[in-house]
Amino acid sequence: MSVAVVASIEDIREQARAYLASSLGQPVSDHLDVFAAGLANSLFAAQLVLFVEDRFAVTVEDDELEIASFASVDAVTAFVAGKTGVGGGH
Amino acid sequence: MTQFSLTEDQLARQGSFRGFVDREVAPLADRHDREQRVDRELVDLLAKEGMLASQIPAELGGRGLDAVSYALLHEEMGRGCSSVRSLLTVHDMVTETVRRFGGPQLRQRWLPQLLSGQALGSFALTEPDTGSDAAALTTRAEPAPDGDGFHLTGVKRWITFGQLADVFLVFARTPRGVSAFLVERDRPGIVVRPVPDMLGTRGSMLAEVELDGCRIPRANLVGGQGRAHPFVVTHALTLGRLSVACGSVGIVRAALDEATSYATARGTLRHQLVQRMIADMVVAGRAGRMLALRAGESIWARSPGAPMAATEAKYFCSRAAADAARDAVQVMGAAGCAPGAPTARLYRDAKVMEIIEGSHEISQSMIGMFRHRDGSLAHG
Numbered sequence: 001m002s003v004a005v006v007a008s009i010e011d012i013r014e015q016a017r018a019y020l021a022s023s024l025g026q027p028v029s030d031h032l033d034v035f036a037a038g039l040a041n042s043l044f045a046a047q048l049v050l051f052v053e054d055r056f057a058v059t060v061e062d063d064e065l066e067i068a069s070f071a072s073v074d075a076v077t078a079f080v081a082g083k084t085g086v087g088g089g090h
Numbered sequence: 091m092t093q094f095s096l097t098e099d100q101l102a103r104q105g106s107f108r109g110f111v112d113r114e115v116a117p118l119a120d121r122h123d124r125e126q127r128v129d130r131e132l133v134d135l136l137a138k139e140g141m142l143a144s145q146i147p148a149e150l151g152g153r154g155l156d157a158v159s160y161a162l163l164h165e166e167m168g169r170g171c172s173s174v175r176s177l178l179t180v181h182d183m184v185t186e187t188v189r190r191f192g193g194p195q196l197r198q199r200w201l202p203q204l205l206s207g208q209a210l211g212s213f214a215l216t217e218p219d220t221g222s223d224a225a226a227l228t229t230r231a232e233p234a235p236d237g238d239g240f241h242l243t244g245v246k247r248w249i250t251f252g253q254l255a256d257v258f259l260v261f262a263r264t265p266r267g268v269s270a271f272l273v274e275r276d277r278p279g280i281v282v283r284p285v286p287d288m289l290g291t292r293g294s295m296l297a298e299v300e301l302d303g304c305r306i307p308r309a310n311l312v313g314g315q316g317r318a319h320p321f322v323v324t325h326a327l328t329l330g331r332l333s334v335a336c337g338s339v340g341i342v343r344a345a346l347d348e349a350t351s352y353a354t355a356r357g358t359l360r361h362q363l364v365q366r367m368i369a370d371m372v373v374a375g376r377a378g379r380m381l382a383l384r385a386g387e388s389i390w391a392r393s394p395g396a397p398m399a400a401t402e403a404k405y406f407c408s409r410a411a412a413d414a415a416r417d418a419v420q421v422m423g424a425a426g427c428a429p430g431a432p433t434a435r436l437y438r439d440a441k442v443m444e445i446i447e448g449s450h451e452i453s454q455s456m457i458g459m460f461r462h463r464d465g466s467l468a469h470g
Binding site: 024040044048049050062065066 | 321324396401
């Protein structure tokens with residue numbers, strides 16, 4: 001998997017949206033908590049951390065390992081935007 | 091991309107691992123099974139050979155094996171003795187957890203001891219009533235009244251090499267969620283009791299670990315408080331599943347060796363029904379190895395697919411091991427069931443592979459519920 005070029009928060013959102021949709025086999029609305037909805041399990045949480053590190057070239061620190069940070073497209077987007085310092089793209 | 095042939099270095103390492111296992115491990119396997127123990131001297135020898143936590147990078151004092159070499163080591167060890175392979179499995183899981191989630195002080199203190207074999211690590215997740223379901227565990231870690239540390243209370247059971255371990259990675263529930271702690275064996279408030287006479291991997295010195303208000307300093311917390319489930323547990327189990335997958339391939343090879351040498355000597359290899367069983371072992375062993383190598387490469391590359399790749403490999407390989415061991419006993423008939431027959435041990439050990447580091451049913455649930463959705467079979 002290659003590192004994504006992240007120019008805006010919408011880039012991040014698109015990447016997160018695409019990864020969650022392909023991994024879960026269905027599009028998910030941006031705010032949906034995929035764990036609470038029963039679409040994903042604990043193994044997938046670890047997978048999402050690896051995805052974020054791999055795709056966006058960031059390191060998820062131990063104290064950032066909160067499942068809430070990876071539970072939805074919105075959450076992943078906010079987390080990565082915070083790590084990379086990328087602002088809004090509109 | 092999974093490689094289809096070994097490099098010269100990997101071939102050399104494979105030969106070295108094979109020679110070591112043939113000399114130092116396989117001849118002891120029946121004794122380990124019979125006496126239900128592994129000598130501490132063997133742990134020291136494994137450490138001297140750089141076989142403990144061999145995945146730890148050289149810059150941290152480890153051997154820094156690549157994924158393929160790591161898989162080959164665990165396959166050879168599984169071929170020689172599943173109990174010794176299980177020692178590597180749990181010790182590596184503990185050491186890997188300290189490497190990944192331990193702070194600088196914890197790493198500085200424990201990695202040298204774990205790598206040198208001075209401290210043997212044991213993974214204490216499983217409980218009598220909740221099994222290895224980390225989300226449901228009941229061992230409690232209450233914050234100490236003076237604010238420095240925790241008091242751990244609960245019971246862990248079927249802890250591999252718990253009888254021999256110097257330090258346990260204990261998973262317990264704090265007010266902020268499941269957390270992981272390094273717990274030295276000599277702390278007040280710990281009682282370790284042997285759990286003998288298990289069906290298989292009888293040399294793996296299982297123990298029950300009872301914690302009764304055992305005080306642990308905050309410095310022994312591994313990873314953030316409340317972060318152990320799912321992140322720490324999954325990270326450790328992913329490596330553990332790779333090890334079990336590789337060890338299971340080793341069992342397939344051992345079963346194949348036993349069955350073919352017996353069938354050749356008896357002249358039964360000419361029978362097509364025997365050939366069918368031999369063929370299944372050969373093909374399952376090759377397929378399992380490919381899955382294990384693929385999982386290893388994913389883990390080393392920190393690929394998002396690594397946890398699932400390890401689950402798939404462990405699921406397939408453990409089933410292949412159970413099938414191969416059963417068929418090897420069948421090929422040999424009564425001779426395969428005799429006391430001291432390696433096939434009898436392999437048969438019992440292989441059954442355990444279907445249970446540890448995530449049972450078949452857990453694996454099936456993970457793969458069946460989630461993996462079919464992502465088109466991964468179509469895309470590699």
